[in-house]
Amino acid sequence: MVFTDEDRVLIKNLFLLKGYGARRLLQEFPDKNWKENGIKALLKKIRKTGSVERQKGSGRPRSERTPENIDTVNDLVLSQEGAPKTHRTTRQIARDSGLSQSSVVRIIHKDLHLKCLKRRRAHELTEANRINRLTRAKQLLRKYPAHSVDFIWFSDEKIFTVATPKNTQNDRLYAASTSKKRDIERDRLLRTRPTFTPSVMVSVAVSKLGYTDLFFVQPGVKVDGKYYRDVLLSQQMLPLINEMSSGFFTFQQDGAPAHRARETVALLRQQTPDFIEPELWPPNSPDLNPVDYRIWGVLQERVYREPIRDVEELKQRLMSTWSHMKQGVIDEAIDQWRKRLLACVRAEGRHFEHLL
Numbered sequence: 001m002v003f004t005d006e007d008r009v010l011i012k013n014l015f016l017l018k019g020y021g022a023r024r025l026l027q028e029f030p031d032k033n034w035k036e037n038g039i040k041a042l043l044k045k046i047r048k049t050g051s052v053e054r055q056k057g058s059g060r061p062r063s064e065r066t067p068e069n070i071d072t073v074n075d076l077v078l079s080q081e082g083a084p085k086t087h088r089t090t091r092q093i094a095r096d097s098g099l100s101q102s103s104v105v106r107i108i109h110k111d112l113h114l115k116c117l118k119r120r121r122a123h124e125l126t127e128a129n130r131i132n133r134l135t136r137a138k139q140l141l142r143k144y145p146a147h148s149v150d151f152i153w154f155s156d157e158k159i160f161t162v163a164t165p166k167n168t169q170n171d172r173l174y175a176a177s178t179s180k181k182r183d184i185e186r187d188r189l190l191r192t193r194p195t196f197t198p199s200v201m202v203s204v205a206v207s208k209l210g211y212t213d214l215f216f217v218q219p220g221v222k223v224d225g226k227y228y229r230d231v232l233l234s235q236q237m238l239p240l241i242n243e244m245s246s247g248f249f250t251f252q253q254d255g256a257p258a259h260r261a262r263e264t265v266a267l268l269r270q271q272t273p274d275f276i277e278p279e280l281w282p283p284n285s286p287d288l289n290p291v292d293y294r295i296w297g298v299l300q301e302r303v304y305r306e307p308i309r310d311v312e313e314l315k316q317r318l319m320s321t322w323s324h325m326k327q328g329v330i331d332e333a334i335d336q337w338r339k340r341l342l343a344c345v346r347a348e349g350r351h352f353e354h355l356l
Helices: 005-018 022-028 036-049 067-077 090-097 101-111 127-143 146-151 225-245 262-271 290-303 311-323 327-335 337-346
Strands: 152-161 199-207 250-252
Touching: 005 022, 005 036, 022 036, 067 090, 067 101, 090 101, 127 337, 146 152, 146 337, 152 225, 152 290, 152 311, 199 225, 199 290, 199 311, 199 327, 225 262, 290 311, 290 327, 327 337
Parallel strands: 152 250
Antiparallel strands: 152 199
């Protein structure tokens, strides 16, 4: 039974001043969830030592958390100077050092006072990418002050598959300790995924003025410059954006080849009041597009809460989920845009999401 420091002082005072025993204490404090045996053990300690404090040297002696083992774990758990990515997992450290994994974890947290941070995926940036990101982030901040961001429509495309995306990091199962792996049903141990899973590509644009429908790319169609201009832009996206914006807006797109084609740029110059030209949008920067860094993730999380049978069910699930998307989620994502541009500048064009 674990007592708080306040509980220990209270029990000690009532025992010494009023002679309360275990049963009387339970009657006086029914809401404390104390156990009679726990109180008796504490009273025994008070009679013997006159104190409720833990005695120095009590508890299990350290058997593995020795100075030598702490130094060993420290050398293995951290990347060495001048040699990045030389760190080891707790399992690898246990194997390399001969320590138990639980002792390794205790040394990391209690002796080395380290904490575990989750690594994140990010696009690889060349030096040219970094310089362009820095330069263009500064240009975007100058050209689009805070009050103008409300009128920017951010667009993007994404492929959704019928098979549910899986995070295998914690994909585990528990079985009786006496079980052998060969005796466990195959379907419990194996998580299969088809070699080819049907998918759909969708396109969307969002702003603080509202958001468009989900536009589905026809199966088997290659999204080249002509399809992007003639179908996604001219027939679907721009008419809706014009209607919702009353003809006053800024259009954003990333640097995909179909987006930066000369004919596409000419169309946008003619059909939009303003758009962020390819020379102004930072390269390799999904971390700067609200649709990419927030909206797709929210949509994916909600769409795949239940397994999906086929493409038609996937489309229905996407449309239903998108129709219930709250404008507040989109507004919050767009509110981060200038903050992310500033973070990109502070990072001199390098990755910054891990610092947010």
